[in-house]
Amino acid sequence: MPTTELAESQPSSQLVRLEATMSQEAPQYPERTQQCHHLDPTLRSDESLEFEQALRQKIVGQEDGIRAVVDLYQVYCADMCGAGRPIGNLLLLGPTGSGKTRIVEAAAESLFGDRCAVIKVDCGEFQHSHEIAKLVGSPPGYLGHRETSPLITQEELAKYHTEKIKLSFLLFDEIEKASDALWQLLLGILDKATLTLGDNRRVDLSRTMIFLTSNLGGREITEMMTGGLGFAPLVRAESKPRLDEKVERAAAEAAKRKFAPGFMNRLDKVVVFQPLRPTHLEQILEIELAMVQKRVMDTAREKFVFHVAPEARSFLLREGTDLKYGARHLKRAIERHIVYPLANLLSTGQVRLGDMLCIDWDEREQRLLFEKEGEGAVLPVVAPATMAASVQAAGAVGGKPAEEPSTAAAREANRHP
Ligand SMILES: Nc1ncnc2c1ncn2[C@@H]1O[C@H](COP(=O)(O)OP(=O)(O)O)[C@@H](O)[C@H]1O
Numbered sequence: 001m002p003t004t005e006l007a008e009s010q011p012s013s014q015l016v017r018l019e020a021t022m023s024q025e026a027p028q029y030p031e032r033t034q035q036c037h038h039l040d041p042t043l044r045s046d047e048s049l050e051f052e053q054a055l056r057q058k059i060v061g062q063e064d065g066i067r068a069v070v071d072l073y074q075v076y077c078a079d080m081c082g083a084g085r086p087i088g089n090l091l092l093l094g095p096t097g098s099g100k101t102r103i104v105e106a107a108a109e110s111l112f113g114d115r116c117a118v119i120k121v122d123c124g125e126f127q128h129s130h131e132i133a134k135l136v137g138s139p140p141g142y143l144g145h146r147e148t149s150p151l152i153t154q155e156e157l158a159k160y161h162t163e164k165i166k167l168s169f170l171l172f173d174e175i176e177k178a179s180d181a182l183w184q185l186l187l188g189i190l191d192k193a194t195l196t197l198g199d200n201r202r203v204d205l206s207r208t209m210i211f212l213t214s215n216l217g218g219r220e221i222t223e224m225m226t227g228g229l230g231f232a233p234l235v236r237a238e239s240k241p242r243l244d245e246k247v248e249r250a251a252a253e254a255a256k257r258k259f260a261p262g263f264m265n266r267l268d269k270v271v272v273f274q275p276l277r278p279t280h281l282e283q284i285l286e287i288e289l290a291m292v293q294k295r296v297m298d299t300a301r302e303k304f305v306f307h308v309a310p311e312a313r314s315f316l317l318r319e320g321t322d323l324k325y326g327a328r329h330l331k332r333a334i335e336r337h338i339v340y341p342l343a344n345l346l347s348t349g350q351v352r353l354g355d356m357l358c359i360d361w362d363e364r365e366q367r368l369l370f371e372k373e374g375e376g377a378v379l380p381v382v383a384p385a386t387m388a389a390s391v392q393a394a395g396a397v398g399g400k401p402a403e404e405p406s407t408a409a410a411r412e413a414n415r416h417p
């Protein structure tokens with residue numbers, strides 16, 4: 001008899017017995033009595049769509065990376081995390097400065113409003129076995145037992161949890177630098193989602209997403225992109241998928257050569273980050289400039305607004321494009337050419353609260369030009385989170401910070417006294 005009919009016709013005591021038997025046996029399905037509905041397993045829930053959108057505002061390109069992280073979040077949202085296993089173990093491969101570390105920070109920022117809501121283990125710092133004590137604490141009786149507080153504890157994992165989200169992020173960055181002892185610890189975590197601390201306390205990582213990053217194969221990938229020229233020639237649209245495939249294969253093969261099968265088998269997915277192309281760098285420039293504006297709003301002594309003219313942006317892109325270091329080079333160019341001069345202007349009193357600056361390009365002198373366009377900008381007095389959102393939104397519309405109507409009016413008045 002079909003189970004549903006049974007459920008309707010049996011007294012509750014029998015139902016309990018039925019459930020108990022069913023839990024050990026394969027589920028039984030009622031016979032098909034009506035037309036079945038087609039379901040759509042690709043639909044995302046509202047919360048994961050929101051998460052994806054927030055990630056996309058911070059991460060440029062890297063579709064596979066975004067999809068893999070959102071997939072895991074959906075597993076978490078549906079409470080489908082298997083017992084005794086992390087929510088997911090992802091290995092992120094690809095060249096330096098392509099967003100591997102950033103995507104984990106961005107995920108934390110999107111869910112908890114703080115990019116630091118990640119336990120980050122820089123594997124390079126744990127090359128020697130004795131340094132593992134920094135991660136798990138030393139056993140009682142050992143020298144320094146009381147002084148070393150372990151990095152990975154249940155409290156640390158739960159530090160940023162909210163009423164709604166009880167998910168944690170653990171990142172092992174640049175694993176190719178890990179020592180043997182760290183490998184052993186890592187394998188245990190990936191497999192059983194538990195970690196035993198020096199003092200024998202157990203850490204449960206079954207509600208944790210584990211990310212491992214490596215630059216392995218990065219050099220080959222960059223060479224593939226540049227043909228050994230040192231810059232990325234324009235790739236024709238029709239040959240791009242083939243190049244992406246080659247890149248993926250090179251990274252996966254490098255991983256197989258370097259890492260033992262015991263490790264590779266414990267991974268849920270290997271995601272290959274693509275080298276960034278000029279259009280990606282343009283978008284990253286927008287994001288980074290919006291972040292500098294946010295920094296000014298959050299922490300600078302005197303808050304002001306600035307915008308960067310298109311010619312000045314082109315200069316920053318020229319300065320900041322170096323395929324070997326991906327977006328890291330661009331960030332350095334922004335620090336050197338925008339942040340340092342702004343700091344100078346602030347600390348010498350040339351820029352004051354509410355000023356409006358334009359950063360332009362002086363073609364004759366071949367340098368950036370900092371001009372005061374107006375003053376008396378009405379700066380939003382809002383909570384930092386909201387302010388961040390407004391600055392972020394500004395970044396999306398040509399990098400011009402959002403102005404209140406009165407600010408714009410003040411500028412107009414300044415232009416036409
Ligand atoms: N795909 C990307 N989208 C947005 N920003 C990026 C991206 N890739 C790199 N960046 C920027 O460059 C910086 C360095 O990238 P990171 O993620 O640390 O590189 P890696 O791949 O070596 O881990 C980041 O902090 C971020 O500001």
Ligand SMILES: [Mg+2]
Binds near residue numbers: 102173174213
């Ligand atoms: Mg990194």
